[in-house]
Amino acid sequence: MITRSPSLTEQAKAHIKERILSGDFEEGRIPSETELAADLGVSRTTIRDALSRLEHEGTIYRKQGAGTFVNEPGLQIKSRLEEIWSYEEVLTDHGYTPSVRVGKVLTESASERLAAELNLAPGDPVVVFEKVFLENDLPVVLTTNRIPGGLVSVRVKDSDGKKPLYELLEDHCGRSLSYYLSEIIPVALGTYEAGQLGVARRTPSLSFEEIGFDQDNEPVVKATSFFRDDLLRFRLIRRKAGA
């Protein structure tokens, strides 16, 4: 698979973000859109797209008629909930040097509920991967992925379990993970999960229950995750709808 060069918009975004992080801009004021467009030799529309993305992720804010500015509080956010794609990345962004421990890898039969969620028939085979992400031998994330057995034609080796899930889906199944629809659930950890995470039973914890969809909007994975709140806390930016 050939990767296209990043779009001009992405390049502009990266360029501007870099300048922000290196403190290029006096008092947090960012040059006008016209100026940036001239600097980079692209159209103002391209610059605006880039700035819109930076604004959306909380890096900058804009005031009509006044200018564009660095958003200091937004810069603090390391793991924006809506943009988590790989837990290894999240941990790296937190300054950790994560490792992965592969837990159970097995095949089971789809329950009624799981079958409905993954567009299968009840009883269809499902491959289950359990993984624990650690920082310095300290468990931080426990996650369980369930993939329709029909997708995994080749025998899955344990070594495959270490790969990020989206990579496995790409390599073995030709599916490109497009997005997750996630549900956020507060739980008191059960004995098993608490043990895996190395905390006391009943510790309050976040749990995600999510379904991943591929490029054709087909459900390809059901994921269930638990987190060590003391080591990893999620943040996000809430805005009025449509803004």
Next chain:
Amino acid sequence: MITRSPSLTEQAKAHIKERILSGDFEEGRIPSETELAADLGVSRTTIRDALSRLEHEGTIYRKQGAGTFVNEPGLQIKSRLEEIWSYEEVLTDHGYTPSVRVGKVLTESASERLAAELNLAPGDPVVVFEKVFLENDLPVVLTTNRIPGGLVSVRVKDSDGKKPLYELLEDHCGRSLSYYLSEIIPVALGTYEAGQLGVARRTPSLSFEEIGFDQDNEPVVKATSFFRDDLLRFRLIRRKAGA
């Protein structure tokens, strides 16, 4: 009959969404961008903006070269975490008919931490509003807002407590709430919160700790909220950053 006021993009978005919800489109296929643009008498760019927003909020998905389609799973989401603006609205969207009970309204001194969060000096006065949102006399959300005392020049009446916070800030303080920076925390409810929500002590629950910023990116409110997970569950869409 498309006019100014809400932007053309917003109107186009609303128009398309309405047609989606009324099942106007055969087999989930949405007309091409060119066709929509001609129908509504706007440029393709405007249509693309509208579609991008619908895609982002999970209403539709696009396949390059193939077309644009209704995203059935995404349509189920009632309360997208990133777009919660008023809990009354959230409850309405869930089919509830919510009411508001105003709890404590008092003034306190800013703690060290709160002062730092709201750009105040420790000890500065802070007005505290407590509210409970109910569905049919059943408490669903407990939320506490803390506003710098300096912002509220006029004496705040109890009746003001019923208003959504952004309205109060607009009316009394001339501040327009722009966004919240939120932290999501799993807790076991304490005695007080559990009592307010009508559940057992130690019930696992989500808690939000958030700071609201105004149009000038100044912090204007610190909010802490607790939820009845059995009555209100949050969902969101997770995507790869930049997509």
Next chain:
DNA sequence: CAGTGGTCTAGACCACTTT
């Protein structure tokens, strides 16, 4: 008032899917 961001247009070309 000049300068900024906000909205919108019309059109070009590309990458991709479908027929």
Next chain:
DNA sequence: AAGTGGTCTAGACCACTGA
């Protein structure tokens, strides 16, 4: 080959801010 969405351009006009 035809049709779709993806990217980008150049320019217009508006709404708002700040000196």
